[in-house]
Amino acid sequence: MGTLHTINKSPFERNSFATCLAHASAGDVILMIEDGVVGARKGSSFAPALAAKLSSCAIYALGPDLAARGMKPEDVLEGVKLVDYAGFVDLTTEKARVCAWL
Amino acid sequence: MRFGIVVNEGPYTHQASDTAYRFAVAALEKGHEIFRVFFYHDGVNNGTRYTVPPQDDRNLQKLWSELAEKHGLDLVVCIAAAQRRGILDANEAKRQGKDGDNIAPGFRISGLGQLIEAGIQADRLVTFGD
Numbered sequence: 001m002g003t004l005h006t007i008n009k010s011p012f013e014r015n016s017f018a019t020c021l022a023h024a025s026a027g028d029v030i031l032m033i034e035d036g037v038v039g040a041r042k043g044s045s046f047a048p049a050l051a052a053k054l055s056s057c058a059i060y061a062l063g064p065d066l067a068a069r070g071m072k073p074e075d076v077l078e079g080v081k082l083v084d085y086a087g088f089v090d091l092t093t094e095k096a097r098v099c100a101w102l
Numbered sequence: 103m104r105f106g107i108v109v110n111e112g113p114y115t116h117q118a119s120d121t122a123y124r125f126a127v128a129a130l131e132k133g134h135e136i137f138r139v140f141f142y143h144d145g146v147n148n149g150t151r152y153t154v155p156p157q158d159d160r161n162l163q164k165l166w167s168e169l170a171e172k173h174g175l176d177l178v179v180c181i182a183a184a185q186r187r188g189i190l191d192a193n194e195a196k197r198q199g200k201d202g203d204n205i206a207p208g209f210r211i212s213g214l215g216q217l218i219e220a221g222i223q224a225d226r227l228v229t230f231g232d
Contacts, residue, residue, distance in 0.1 A: 008118070008230075034117045064124075065117075085128035092226050093103050093134075100229040102110065 001096035002027045008102065010038035011046040020101045021049060026056040029095055031088065032080075033062045037069060042077040054079040062088060105129055106224030107139045108217065110231030112147035113162040114155070119148050122230040123165055130173055138176045138220040139166070141209075145231070146189045149179045151206035163206050170208030177209045178216045 005024050011017035017039050024030055030053070032040050039046055040061040053059065063082040066073075073082060083091065092098050107126055111118035126136055141148055153163045170177050179189055188204070191211050195203040205211060221227050 006228075008116075008121075033121060085124050086132060088125060089129045089132055089134065092105075092228055098226055098228045100231065102229065102231045 001094070002029065004028070004091050004095040004098045005030045006098060006100045007032055007036040007039070008034035008100070010035045011049075012038065016101045017046070018049070021053050024053065024057050029058045029060065029091055031060045031062065031083070031091055033065055033088070035069075037061045037065045037071065040066070040076045040080050041071065042075060047077050050077055051079065060087070060091065103225045104135045104137050104223065106137050106220035106227040108220075108227065108229040108231075109139065109141045109145035109148060110143045110229065112144040113153070115144065116232055118230040118232060119145070119162050120160075122228075123162065123169070125228065125230070126169060126175075130169075136173070136175055137224045138178055138216065140217045140220055141177065141179045141183075142217065143180075143183055143231070144187070146179045146184045146187055149177065149184070149206050149209040150189055150204045152204050153206075167206050167208040175208065179205070179209050179211050180217070181211050181213050184211055 005020050005028060007017050007020045009016050039050060060081045060083050063084050107122055109119055109122045113119045148163055148166055155161050166177060169175060190200055190203045191205040192203045
């Protein structure tokens, strides 16, 4: 079933996002929450690394946290899906465990 | 499904307590069970009833207390983290010779064994923090 990885810090603030990408196995799911959603922005210097991970992992961002930071769905890297809190709960039930990259 | 939730960050710091609260509400709305919410490290600061945020701001302690009352949640504050940060219930205040306690309604002070138990009993343990 794999792991749900939650990442809550911007890749421009800490290296936890890069570590998360390096550790997530094929079939795992990555969910950006809180300041982590900054990593979803298309055209940033981090976007190529995230885009490369899309071939092996489903990647999501928490919609309310994007909105809270003034980011619109069209600002988000293609292939990244948006969820609300109910969708967040569903992702935790679909995977076998949750790993929070704090 | 049965959830355990860990909160490692105090209120009004970044967003961890807000996210954990909204996750808990969403899980309950979906019919899931929350076995326990464990407040650890600075997260224990969610459990003092002396918080008085501005009226137009959310009161996270009150939100947690109300959620606990409505759904019978077990909100556990880590005792070692709580003592370092001045979070006391009546028993601890007496034992430490302090003149009052500040634990919020619905919260209780206990040990790390409660976190281990939540990890064993819950289907998913979800952690929020800094």
